[in-house]
Amino acid sequence: MADLTRRGFLQTGVATGAASIGTITLGSGLAAAALATVGVTAAELTARSNGQPLIAYVRDAARGEMTVLLGHREVALRDPDLVLRLLKAAH
Amino acid sequence: MSSHREAPGISKDPVADNTDLYAFVSPDNSGTVTLIANYIPLEGPDGGPNFYEFGDDVLYEINVDNDGDGDKDVSFRFEFTTEVLNPETFLYNTGQITGLNDSHFNRRQFYTVSRVHGDDVQVLGSHLASPPVNIGPRSTPNYGNLANAAIHTLSGGVKVFAGQRIEGFYVDLGSVFDLAALRPFQSLHLIHPPLNSDGVDSTKAVNVHSMAIQVPKSWLTHDGSTPTSVTGSNSTIGVWAAAYRRKSHVRGDDIESGPWVQVSRMGNPLFNEVIVPMGKKDRWNAVPPSEDNDFLKYVLHPELAGLLPFLYPGVFPKLAAYTLPRGDLQAILLTGIPSGVVGGFQNFTGPKPADMLRLNMAVPPTTVNPNPLGLVAGDAAGFPNGRRVFDDVATVEVRAIAGLVLPLVDPTNFPSADGAAALVSDFTSAQVAAIVGSARYQSSFPYLGNPKDGFDNPS
Numbered sequence: 125m126a127d128l129t130r131r132g133f134l135q136t137g138v139a140t141g142a143a144s145i146g147t148i149t150l151g152s153g154l155a156a157a158a159l160a161t162v163g164v165t166a167a168e169l170t171a172r173s174n175g176q177p178l179i180a181y182v183r184d185a186a187r188g189e190m191t192v193l194l195g196h197r198e199v200a201l202r203d204p205d206l207v208l209r210l211l212k213a214a215h
Numbered sequence: 216m217s218s219h220r221e222a223p224g225i226s227k228d229p230v231a232d233n234t235d236l237y238a239f240v241s242p243d244n245s246g247t248v249t250l251i252a253n254y255i256p257l258e259g260p261d262g263g264p265n266f267y268e269f270g271d272d273v274l275y276e277i278n279v280d281n282d283g284d285g286d287k288d289v290s291f292r293f294e295f296t297t298e299v300l301n302p303e304t305f306l307y308n309t310g311q312i313t314g315l316n317d318s319h320f321n322r323r324q325f326y327t328v329s330r331v332h333g334d335d336v337q338v339l340g341s342h343l344a345s346p347p348v349n350i351g352p353r354s355t356p357n358y359g360n361l362a363n364a365a366i367h368t369l370s371g372g373v374k375v376f377a378g379q380r381i382e383g384f385y386v387d388l389g390s391v392f393d394l395a396a397l398r399p400f401q402s403l404h405l406i407h408p409p410l411n412s413d414g415v416d417s418t419k420a421v422n423v424h425s426m427a428i429q430v431p432k433s434w435l436t437h438d439g440s441t442p443t444s445v446t447g448s449n450s451t452i453g454v455w456a457a458a459y460r461r462k463s464h465v466r467g468d469d470i471e472s473g474p475w476v477q478v479s480r481m482g483n484p485l486f487n488e489v490i491v492p493m494g495k496k497d498r499w500n501a502v503p504p505s506e507d508n509d510f511l512k513y514v515l516h517p518e519l520a521g522l523l524p525f526l527y528p529g530v531f532p533k534l535a536a537y538t539l540p541r542g543d544l545q546a547i548l549l550t551g552i553p554s555g556v557v558g559g560f561q562n563f564t565g566p567k568p569a570d571m572l573r574l575n576m577a578v579p580p581t582t583v584n585p586n587p588l589g590l591v592a593g594d595a596a597g598f599p600n601g602r603r604v605f606d607d608v609a610t611v612e613v614r615a616i617a618g619l620v621l622p623l624v625d626p627t628n629f630p631s632a633d634g635a636a637a638l639v640s641d642f643t644s645a646q647v648a649a650i651v652g653s654a655r656y657q658s659s660f661p662y663l664g665n666p667k668d669g670f671d672n673p674s
Binding site: 176177193195 | 463468472474
């Protein structure tokens, strides 16, 4: 029986996304190297995310305020440095 | 309408749009209370091939406040999943559906219903089947049998149903939205057609999706007791329904994340629709009743009370002259009615203003000739003491706004209401009697009648 719930799609989407990232990693090898430079492994990152996508948005750039969503959690934080890095990445 | 498409934001999200809420002592099981929340406004019975269904991505709750603070103390939570037997067909049903397990019933919904106290979530039932929609005599013959099979009896005698029902709320939509014209009185309107006429029952052939649950009264009180005294501190509860979506939805990747965020709610019928101004309706849908002090001024000085004397010149002179805050509406909609206003009755939950349907559970159900005008007609088992499926809430609220019960609350400054306040309605009394006596309602759970089928409706 096909599970066509949005949650079902979510799980499918996560799996598909993970596969895509894996393909990029294998193709370039750069991601693993980048992880090594900050002293973290892919397994640790996966564990921290609980296998779920993390969504972050900058709520007020001038104040360095952002919101992070993971699973059912919502965390508001103020981190001008991180906001700057995200803004640079977006351009 | 009652709360159908009542705010700009939620009108674009029908599966999360709470259209009606009912709370009443079950007439055939007076130790219990039945709570019903309806969603999806104005379902055309023929609306295929993707017929109406609950949202798998929506969290639905019927909330109960039993200590007067406007925050939920007990909730009944419904979560849905959709399963498709054969995704390689476009058909909702691949043949005649004669049972809930019929292999021709291709697209099915199941749900989990839970009782929630704070962080404590008690699953009452899971993978409970919803019936199919009522497609027509070829696809869904013996629809009553299908629907009855979807009434689930759970532990403790709790009954639950989630599925399509006929719309129980009756109103003359085309009339009331045409500058508050009431056809039986339209000759008195500022812009008047020549003759009065009967109202048009706009919702007689549309459906909704209902979640109904029947639970012991003791599940709803703050002390776990069964209320027996109308004046008891445990007798009155406040009820509202709400729908929630995840905070974030990334389109394309179809990712949802973050906490549940309230997108719709409903307590008293017509509150957000008629009382709250357009610019604040979406915000009202996003906050709990405990924040309704922000909307108090719209209850105390309702826009419609100013419009009635203007649109019906000379008909409401006493209402036009009354400029004080409307304590009567504050009691009906935001605090409940204190003792001493209506003899032998109260459903006061305290001074905290909160739009909730207040039900004094110690008032016994009226089992013989219940009056659809409820409390104002002497039937204390009806609206605004909770709300039964057949209550004529549009008439009750229009008459209340017109000042019918204001003399009870402010006899000094408003000793008597305009004569028209006891008469205004969008239907004649004969029409209402015919509606109330129709198959729109049934005498047992889930009390709303079987939905109209799509082959015969519209006709």
